[in-house]
Every structure is written in C-alpha cells, then in structure tokens.
Amino acid sequence: MNACLLPRPRSVDEAPLVWSEVSRPEPADDEVRVAVHACGVCRTDLHVVEGELEPRRSPVIPGHQVVGVVEARGAQARRFEPGQRVGVAWLHRSCGRCEFCVAGRENLCDRPEFTGWTVDGGYAEFIVAPEAFVYPIPAAFTELQAAPLLCAGIIGFRSLRLSGIGKGSRLGLVGFGAAAHVAIQVARHRGAEVYAITREPRHRELARELGAAWAGSATEKPPQRLDAVIVFAPAGELVPPALAMLRKGGVLVLGGIHMSPIPALDYSLLYQERIIRSVANNTRADGEEFLRVAAEIPIRTEVQRFPLREANRALAELKHDRVRGAAVLEIRDGA
Ligand SMILES: [Zn+2]
Ligand SMILES: [Zn+2]
Numbered sequence: 001m002n003a004c005l006l007p008r009p010r011s012v013d014e015a016p017l018v019w020s021e022v023s024r025p026e027p028a029d030d031e032v033r034v035a036v037h038a039c040g041v042c043r044t045d046l047h048v049v050e051g052e053l054e055p056r057r058s059p060v061i062p063g064h065q066v067v068g069v070v071e072a073r074g075a076q077a078r079r080f081e082p083g084q085r086v087g088v089a090w091l092h093r094s095c096g097r098c099e100f101c102v103a104g105r106e107n108l109c110d111r112p113e114f115t116g117w118t119v120d121g122g123y124a125e126f127i128v129a130p131e132a133f134v135y136p137i138p139a140a141f142t143e144l145q146a147a148p149l150l151c152a153g154i155i156g157f158r159s160l161r162l163s164g165i166g167k168g169s170r171l172g173l174v175g176f177g178a179a180a181h182v183a184i185q186v187a188r189h190r191g192a193e194v195y196a197i198t199r200e201p202r203h204r205e206l207a208r209e210l211g212a213a214w215a216g217s218a219t220e221k222p223p224q225r226l227d228a229v230i231v232f233a234p235a236g237e238l239v240p241p242a243l244a245m246l247r248k249g250g251v252l253v254l255g256g257i258h259m260s261p262i263p264a265l266d267y268s269l270l271y272q273e274r275i276i277r278s279v280a281n282n283t284r285a286d287g288e289e290f291l292r293v294a295a296e297i298p299i300r301t302e303v304q305r306f307p308l309r310e311a312n313r314a315l316a317e318l319k320h321d322r323v324r325g326a327a328v329l330e331i332r333d334g335a
Pocket of ligand 2: 090152278
C-alpha cells in the first residue's frame, strides 16, 4: 500500500514525510483492517512530525483522525461487518488493567498506545486497530466531514466538559483552528456565549460566521470577564493573558498535548479560586457521546482537503495558520 512515512522528525518545512510503498498491515485477532478514505490533520501530528513528541516508533505513519470502511477482520473480531464505515482516533488501545483504566479513566492509562505515534496511523491506504477502540461513524456525516471530529472534535468536547460551561456561560476559545471551530458549535448549542481569541483575521472571520459574540486578538480584552477559557493554541505565553480574562472562580482549560513553556505568573492572576487544568487524550465514552451529540446538533465541519501524497503541504499549511477549519487528507485508490 501507499503511505506517508516519517523516518525521523524534522521541520515540516523540510518535507519530512516520505511517500512510500509499504506492506499492508495484518489485523491481529482482536483488530480490524480499515481501508482509509479520509484522515484529518491534527496539531498533534505536527508535534510528532517535528519531534516535540519524542519518537516512539520509527519509521512511523502519522495520523489519528481516520475514517474509512472495515475491509478485513481478525479471527476474534465480530463487532463490525465488512464494508461498515468506522473511525479510528488517537487512543489506539488502553491496557484495561492499570488503576486508571479500572477507574474508568482510560485516557490516563499507564500503558496506552496512540495512533500515529506509538503505532502506525492513517496517512496511508490501510490501518489496523482494535475493534473495541473503533467508532461507528454516524450517517449524518460524509467521510471528509467526519475526520476532524475524531480528535479535534472529541478533545474539544472533553475540554468543554472540563470547563464546566452551560446555558448562559461566557466561554473564551484561544486559538481558532479545527478544535475550536467544532467546540463553538457545541458550546452555542448548550446556550453559552463564545468569545474567540486568535491572531489570524481569517480565523476571527470564521468564528463570527459560527456565531461568536466577539472575536479579537490576545492583546485585546473581551468586553466581559469569562466563566471559562479553553486554550487550543500550543503557546504557553497565552496562559497569563487567558487567566486575566477569567472572572473569580473561572476555569482555564489547556487543550493541547504539548505547549511551549508557560512564563512566570503573578499570583493575582490565579488567586480568587481560578483553576488551570490540562486535558489528556479521551475515553471511548467521550468519543461515543460526542459523535452522538455531533450528529444531533448537527455539527458542520469546515474542511480543507489535500491528497494523501501532499501531507507535507497540509502540515505546513496548518503550522503557518493557513487552514480555515480543519485540514483533511483524502485517500482514493492509488491515493
Ligand atoms: Zn491502563
Ligand atoms: Zn489530534
């Protein structure tokens, strides 16, 4: 099969992914093989490709927002029928035995596998994944539209839950890419008022189109104090200004897997029971609930498509903030 292989991490501006012919993966007993039709491009892929996440498998095929159809099944795999449309997300597998898994917090598993980092991902024509960690994709979505839901969507959803927002809450979203453009739709559906904070004029424009009450840059201040702020941008220097936007008792949620160092804070920014918390991965329950809610609302994703073999270009566009909504690789026969 054809795949985009990362031999070793480098800047995306040096086109580190190599278009390669590799053998088609064989599903283990509890796995399915999925013929990939679309794979979303996530900021975490950038962290894998550029080495901010240290290599855990090398070479590796990145990509963890995978939509396709079940094409083969392992000996014990009976959950899905061949031809059924499914998705593979970041949490490839959890151990099921550690204290976190046992407590229903498999997102914090001690021995997890992650798609496109510790095991091969979806920048390829085929992928294998444990059937228990594969999601049925609701009929409401096309494959291209569904792809960004599988990480950007799910992580945004978990971030929203941890932010504690509800009807009438004022929520800030810092960084307005793939995750925020989905999260705003869920937040507004729940009756929250959304403030978008992003340096890119075209991202502010998308935020307004999606119903943001206000959109500005981090140096401007939203006109009101906010109940919660979610930072999706991987820039630690945004933490102090984001804290300064919170009212007393407000919550700051950091939604990324990696962030540049956070500068020293004046305690007054945190005092009055403001909370800072991170979000790590997701549970299957998060993913299942989100896909159900997303189909109900229904969420509309704004997608910029690229052919699989142009994954380097898609990553560069993402890195330089030139993607409106979410970038998705489209995979057809022969890619
Ligand atoms: Zn575990
Ligand atoms: Zn992701």
